[in-house]
Structure formats: structure tokens, C-alpha cells
Amino acid sequence: MAYSISDRCNGCGACKLLCPVSAIDGERKELHQINDLRCINCGVCGRICAQEAVFDEKGQLCSRIPRKQWALPVIDPPSCSACSMCVEICGKHALSISMPTFPGDLQVYAILSDQKACVGCGLCDLICPLGAITMEVPS
Amino acid sequence: MIPVRYADIDLSNGQVRDYPLSENVVRMFLGGKGLAAYILYQELAPGIDPLSADNVLILNTTPLTGTGAPCTSRFNASSKNVLTGGIASSNCGGTFGVKLRRAGYDGLIIRGKAPHPCCLMIMDGQITITDAQELWGLNTEETQHHFDRKYGCVVIGPAGENLVRYACAVSGERVLGRCGIGAVMGSKNLKAVVAYGTKSLPINDPKSFRKNVQKWVQGLQKSPTTGSFLPRYGTAFWMNIVNRKHMLPTLNAQQVKHEEAEQISGEYLTENYLTRNSGCVSCPIRCERRVMRDNREIKGPEYETLGLLGANLGITSVDWINEWNYQSDLLGMDTMSMGFTLSLAMEMSQRGIKDFGIDFNQPEAISLAIEKIAHREAPFDELGEGSAWLARKYGTEAFAMQVKGLEMAAYDPRQSQAQGLGYATANRGGCHLGGGYPIYFEALGPIEVNGRTVRGKAALTVLMQNLMDAISTSGYCLFTALGTLPPSLFKFGEKSVIPGLLGKIMLSIPSTHLLWKLMPGLLPINLGGLLPHPSVIRDVTGRKMTIGQFLQMGERVYNMERVFNTREGFDRHQDCLPARLVAEPSEPDQADTVVQIDKMLDTYYHIREWSNNGIPTQNKLKQLEIIA
Numbered sequence: 001m002a003y004s005i006s007d008r009c010n011g012c013g014a015c016k017l018l019c020p021v022s023a024i025d026g027e028r029k030e031l032h033q034i035n036d037l038r039c040i041n042c043g044v045c046g047r048i049c050a051q052e053a054v055f056d057e058k059g060q061l062c063s064r065i066p067r068k069q070w071a072l073p074v075i076d077p078p079s080c081s082a083c084s085m086c087v088e089i090c091g092k093h094a095l096s097i098s099m100p101t102f103p104g105d106l107q108v109y110a111i112l113s114d115q116k117a118c119v120g121c122g123l124c125d126l127i128c129p130l131g132a133i134t135m136e137v138p139s
Numbered sequence: 140m141i142p143v144r145y146a147d148i149d150l151s152n153g154q155v156r157d158y159p160l161s162e163n164v165v166r167m168f169l170g171g172k173g174l175a176a177y178i179l180y181q182e183l184a185p186g187i188d189p190l191s192a193d194n195v196l197i198l199n200t201t202p203l204t205g206t207g208a209p210c211t212s213r214f215n216a217s218s219k220n221v222l223t224g225g226i227a228s229s230n231c232g233g234t235f236g237v238k239l240r241r242a243g244y245d246g247l248i249i250r251g252k253a254p255h256p257c258c259l260m261i262m263d264g265q266i267t268i269t270d271a272q273e274l275w276g277l278n279t280e281e282t283q284h285h286f287d288r289k290y291g292c293v294v295i296g297p298a299g300e301n302l303v304r305y306a307c308a309v310s311g312e313r314v315l316g317r318c319g320i321g322a323v324m325g326s327k328n329l330k331a332v333v334a335y336g337t338k339s340l341p342i343n344d345p346k347s348f349r350k351n352v353q354k355w356v357q358g359l360q361k362s363p364t365t366g367s368f369l370p371r372y373g374t375a376f377w378m379n380i381v382n383r384k385h386m387l388p389t390l391n392a393q394q395v396k397h398e399e400a401e402q403i404s405g406e407y408l409t410e411n412y413l414t415r416n417s418g419c420v421s422c423p424i425r426c427e428r429r430v431m432r433d434n435r436e437i438k439g440p441e442y443e444t445l446g447l448l449g450a451n452l453g454i455t456s457v458d459w460i461n462e463w464n465y466q467s468d469l470l471g472m473d474t475m476s477m478g479f480t481l482s483l484a485m486e487m488s489q490r491g492i493k494d495f496g497i498d499f500n501q502p503e504a505i506s507l508a509i510e511k512i513a514h515r516e517a518p519f520d521e522l523g524e525g526s527a528w529l530a531r532k533y534g535t536e537a538f539a540m541q542v543k544g545l546e547m548a549a550y551d552p553r554q555s556q557a558q559g560l561g562y563a564t565a566n567r568g569g570c571h572l573g574g575g576y577p578i579y580f581e582a583l584g585p586i587e588v589n590g591r592t593v594r595g596k597a598a599l600t601v602l603m604q605n606l607m608d609a610i611s612t613s614g615y616c617l618f619t620a621l622g623t624l625p626p627s628l629f630k631f632g633e634k635s636v637i638p639g640l641l642g643k644i645m646l647s648i649p650s651t652h653l654l655w656k657l658m659p660g661l662l663p664i665n666l667g668g669l670l671p672h673p674s675v676i677r678d679v680t681g682r683k684m685t686i687g688q689f690l691q692m693g694e695r696v697y698n699m700e701r702v703f704n705t706r707e708g709f710d711r712h713q714d715c716l717p718a719r720l721v722a723e724p725s726e727p728d729q730a731d732t733v734v735q736i737d738k739m740l741d742t743y744y745h746i747r748e749w750s751n752n753g754i755p756t757q758n759k760l761k762q763l764e765i766i767a
Contacts, residue, residue: 021337022289037263040337081356081423085207088234088420091289100415106370108415126339129207129352129421 001057002039003046005032008053015045015054020091020121042121070120071135073112079132080109086124086133094118140165140682141202141341143245145178146266148259150327151192151251155266158248166682167764170201170245172228173612173696175217176703178248179226185706189219189227189319190302190326192252198239198293198332199246201614205237205340205421206348208675209355210616212237212420214310216293221304221319222476222525223544223568225704225713229320230611231293232419233310235334238291242336253328261334271330275300278469279309282331290335296471298513299325303523305476305546309468312427312438313419316473318545318567343681351678355671356423358622363629364584365622369426370416372405374442377583379404381446384582384590385725386551389450390499391482392540395551395725397450403457408439412457424618430461440464440474446549447478452485453500463509470513479546480526481508483539492533495519537718542569543709552716552734553725555581557588557596559734560743561604563714564753566700572617575603579621580645585628588642593735595646597742602690609693613676623670695763698747698755702765711753714740 002023005015011029023039026032034045046054046062047070054062073086073095087095087110094117098108110132112118125133143165147158158178168174175197187193196218203211214236220227239247243264256271274282279296286292292310299306299321306321307314315321324330342348360366368376381387382400389397401407408428414436418425428439440448440457444464449455467474484495495518497504511519521529526546530539540547545568552559558581561574571578577599581590588599610617631637673684704713715721716734724732744751748759760766 022287023337035263037265038337081360082418082425083207083209083356083423084418084420088237093288097417103413104371104409106367106416127207129349130356131349131353 002036003034003041003043003057004055005034005045006053006055007031008051009049010051010053012050014048014050018044018048018119020044020119020123022091040121040123042123044119044121069137071122071137072115072118072120073122073124073133074136075110075112076132076134077107077109079130081130082108082110083129084110085127085129086110089123089127091121091123092117092119095124140680141343143170143202144243145199145246145248146244146261147248147250148266148268149251150249150253150257150268150329153268167692167695168699169613169676169692170199170204171215171612171614172217172230173608173692173699174246175199175215175228176226176696176699179217179219180699180703180706182248182250183219187219189221189224190322192250192327194219194323194326196249196320196323196327196329197246198235198249200236200240201612202245202680203614203676205240206342206679207421208348208352208615208679209359210419210422210424210619211614212422213614213616214239215611216308216315216320218320218323220545220567221322222527223318225543225568225707225709226566226700227318227320227323228567228700229307229315229317231308231310231313231315232422232616233291233293233313234420235291235293235310235332237420238336239334240340241338242334243338244334247332249327249329252326256328256330258330259332261332261336263336264338274330279471280469283309283311286331286333287335290333292331292333294331294471295321295324295329296469296513298470298472298523300330301513301515301523302326303472303513303515304525304528305473305480306471307473309471312468314468314473316475317570319473321471342679344678348675348678351671351674355675358671359423359619361626362622362624363626364624365424365618369424369618372409373416373426373428373439375403375405375408375440375445377405377442378445379406380583381550382450385554386578386582387446387450388540388547388549388551390453391451391479391486391538392551392719393486393538395553397455399455400450402455403445403449403460405442408445408457412439412461419616422616424616424622426618432461432465437461437465438468443549444474444478447475447482451478451482451549452505454502456502459502459505463505466506466509470509472509472513475548476525476546477509477512478549479540480522480529481505483526483529483535484522486538487533487535492535495522539717540569540719542716543713545569547571550578551720551725552578553720553732555590556593556734556739557581557590557600557603559716559720559736560596560600560739563716563734563736563740564600564604564743566697566704572607572611573604575600575607576617577603580642584621585624585631585638586641586645587638588645591731592646593738597739597746599645600743601746604697605690605693607693608696609689610672612692612696613672613689615672619672691763695765698760698763699765701749701755702760705754711740711751714753
């Protein structure tokens, strides 16, 4: 089961804008729809919806959560091999590999280079083969 | 075993259906080039024209693709070979494979020919064929920019559209370089294949998987080759070594060393051009180079490109090579086949046979030549047919550096007998990797195997060919093999006798030949430290796999491809090398610096249990379960 949107939706487009996998379609001021083939149940649409129009995969109504309280990825550099699995899967292009600090520096790793773009979907955490990523609410 | 799903797509009529694959076939080949060779053998009629609608293109992955296991983002493309008429397979580190699996498919079988330029879109398990008229004629970068950054693409450039026989297909900045896969796509009017989806990929034992992957990544980082040389200097790290050992094809392999090769070496590139290293997705080795061009960071050249567009053309300017490397990627052409085709044309002009207006050590004319090859404009349209065609037309076979029609790599094998045998017997043609890459032991690596002797070489080549095919068909990058050598091997100094001694042991009969004869019984256990590849396959698929079974899978793939070639009429006569390599000593005063192919071929067939004519015996095929 995937997330769904009820007719309380006012078509503001916030969920469509934030969805990390572009699973939401809809015209402005019209009812939006979630593509259940693509939805990854990350909950971002539910957290952002001001109308509380989003139901989760179990049919529970989602509550709005202020963006400051969303968990974002924290990457542990010593555990990271810079394999870029997280960089590639991030639909918001919020992650990248750090630049070398001197010529010949091989100690590079994934970083959250665009924190504003990150929606905290957690795909990077799920995909990391080394367990180098944890999701934490910024203090 | 985890289920695999292949789509069968007919571009002629737009029909899409699932392609049935039995669990047994998947068990035998796992995926990649092996499974693709099996399907091609079933689906193709012998003797078809590779550039006709009758050819079938397979783009496929393995159960490891996209799981995050080390160096497993790679995907495979197979079809009938445009250059050789035998089997073609090509392997690429772009993101397409990962996205294809997440879109719900493990492989695509593409037949027929679209009536007009088209794209194949695989989105969330749904396949559509869309119009690509407006993309036709665009270069590979422009074509990929047309699609969402999230999507995984395989696209062709003008060279593929114009059926240049060594046209490549591009995914991100990585390429399906060899065997003319781009021309096959062009012949089908297929401009791009695009995939995206969010399906999660099954891993049978996630706990064990993570533990094994963590251990393996640490091993790769500790290994001198995969943890230091390759990330630091890229594949061109081998340039100075190859040049020092007189194995660098120079001026169309008229010579085997270049005085200024240092200036196209990995060390020089790193010192003067490198902005940073990079890598394919899921790879902790990160051998890819990044360089600047017009204030923009682009992909830097690999060893093969530096060798074949460098010393091979008499050029030692990285600036020029960077330019041609980028230009070839945009146009969609394999720099390796193009390198030896250009150098053949240059030698023909040098000898007064035919003047194409390009000469050794004259970089100015080459950019224009590359552009004109891709667009098939005179007089360079002939160069788009490849060196074998050119040699047949002008009677220059003796110095066309190709095998079966596919141009060789930037390793001259005249002082690397096993590599010479590998080139001659490789199923897709003159390929260093299909040849088993035994030159790693004969020149490049920490063990010193005498490259000039033929003793023990057939067994070494067989073992390495099978290992390469096992690694490749399961979806790993071949460089993961280099990371398995113990770091202590690299500690011996130049004066130490140990590397030479180890080399002698490697060539002795019991160590390779007998070892191979006893496969897969000899190594029934799964020692992760020795070869981690089978353990991770087990973690992902749930299928028990020993090192012996893993290597036998490689042998099965090798034989399957050979069976395909046999049906196309290939036999011993095609396992040969250009006269330059067997009759012109690379050191003029030392007669043994030629590939002594005749001294090795019989033993090679014997070890492979093939007939004297190079055809797999029924017994062998039964043992490998290729026939019942």
C-alpha cells in the first residue's frame, strides 16, 4: 500500500514540490494524486500538508510536522567509502561527495551539501550499504 | 533464488511482453553477459546481419546490481557483434543498470527496428516507446540533458545513428564502449533507453550482506592497487610500467615504447590535470579521473585512451587526448577501436598505400577526422567501418591490430605470451579483458611471471579468462579481483627473489592446470578472505556458492559464448593474431619477442577440453550443463 490524498486537498502543490521521487501529480488548486507504483512511503507529503489531507500506507491520517523537526541524514565520515549510492538515489540532489582538501587527498566522503533541498525522506539511510548514515533531527 | 524479470520488446510493432526464464537458467548464469549469451543463442538465427532488424540487443543486470555491494552498479549489453560477426558483450558503470532494476526489470530484450527514431521508457515497471525525432542528431550529452536528472539513460550519439561500426552507447559519463553496441542501437532507430523507478531490491540475508560488504570495502581500501594506485593515478597508473616493459603500442604497434610516455602517464595526469577522482556508483575504488575543459569539469581519459590515442598515434599531449576523449564521448565512439583504426590509416599513408590526410604525430588533423568519421563524411567514412574492413579493402591485414574484427587494447602482447593467447582466443575479439588480462601477472602486478616463456601460459590464460567471466557475469567490476591480492605481496623490493619465485610457481603445472582440472571440487568451501565475490552472491540471492562453483560459472559463460561463435562458423582459424604480432619481433634483435601462438593453442584447447579445431566437445558442454 502507498500513501493517498483525500479530497480535503486544496491543490497547493507543496507535496508535489517536495516528493523526492516525483510520485505526486496534480494541477494547482486541484486535487492531487499519488502514483502508488512509485510512492516509497517516506511520509514527506504527510508532514508538509497544511490541510491534513494525506493518509499513510496503513490508512492513518498524517499530522503536519514543522520542517525544523524533520530528521535529516548525518553521515559518519570514517564509515563512508564515498561509493555514492546515497548521492545517486537522492531525488533532491542534496548529497554530494566532499572535495579533496589537498592534491592527492583520498579521504573524501558523502556530505549533505544542500541541507535546504533535503526533505528527510531517508532513502539515503536505507540504501547505504555500510550503515554510515543515520537520520537525526538537527539540534 | 530471487526472481528475475526480463522484458521482450519488439520495436517493429511496439509489442512488449515478459520473457520467460527458467530458474535453472538463472542459476547457471546469474545474469550479465552469461545469461545474455544464452538468450542470444536461443533467439538469433545464425548468419544474420548484425545491423539488421534481425539482431537482438540485450541490456541486462544481475541480482547484485543496485544492492550496494562493492563495484556492482555495472550493467551489460550483448548482441551479435557488428565488428566480428560473433558474440558481442559490453560492460558499463553508468547508472542505467541500477535504475532499470529499481524500475522493476532485470533485463531488456530488444528486437526489430522502429519505423522512426524512438526512445524506450521504462518507468515503474511500465514500458512505453516514445518518439525521438527531435533528439536524432543530438550528441550524447544533449540527449541525456533532455531527461530528468534522476533517470538512468543509455543513449547514442551521431556515430551510432550513422552506423559507425565501433559506435558506443553512453550512460552518464560512462560508456558501453566495445563491440559497436551504439551501432546496433542506431540500426534499430533506438536513440535512448531511459529507466526510473523506486522498487526496493531484495537482499536475502541483509545482516550477513552488510558484514561482508563492510569487510570487503575495508579490504579494497587496504589493498595497494585498489586502495592507493587506482584512486590516486587512475588506470593510467600502468602507463609507465607498460612502457618500461616494452608493451606500449606505439605508432600502430610498429614500436613498443615511446620516449615521452611519461607525459601521458597517470602520475603526470594527476600532477598536472586532475581536479579530483571519482567513481561509478557503489564503487569504493574510484579510479575515474576528473579534468578541466573550458572552465568545466569533465571526465578524464583512461589508460586505454591515453595509450591508443596517445603513443599509438605518436602523440604525448594530454590536452589533445582530453579533447578527443570528450569529443568521442559526445559523438558516441569507442576510443580504443578508433585509436587502432586511425593508426592503421596513418601507417597506410606512411607506406604510401592510401593517404587519408592524417599522419603520426600530427594532432591538428585528428579532431576533424573524428568528427567526420562520426558523420561518415569522405574520406573518413571508410574509417567508420573499422580496421578489419579497411585492411581487407587495402590488403593491409598484416598490420591491422585487430582480432576477429575487434581492435586490441593498449597492451602489446609480444612479451606477454599469455596475453597474446588471450587476445587470440577471446570470444568478442581482440579484448584484453575477454583475454583474461593475464598481463597483470606478466607485467603489471606484484608477482613476476616471465612474459616471454610459453610454458604454463595456456593454463594461466584459461584460469584468468574464467575468473574474469565469473566476475563480469555476476555484475562486479573486474578491478575487484586486483583487490584480493594480499597487501604483503607488494612489499618486496626490486631485488627480492620472491615475486619471481611466485611467478614460477604460478606457471608450474600443479598450481594452475591441475587446480583447474579439479574445479569445482577442489575449492568446495567459501573462504571470504580468499575471494569475497561468491559470499556476497550468496548473501543477496540465498544460493550457496563456493569459489569452485563461482569459477565454474565463469567457465560456463566462456563456453556459452564460444558455442555462439561456433554456430557462426568460428573455429581455430579465427583464433589468430595479426602477422605483426607473430612474425615481427618487438625487439628486432631478439627473435623470441613475438607471440608464439602455435606453441600454446593446442595446449589451450586441451585444457579447455575443446577439439583440436577449437570447438567445445559435447562432454564439456554436458559437464557445464549447457546441453542436457
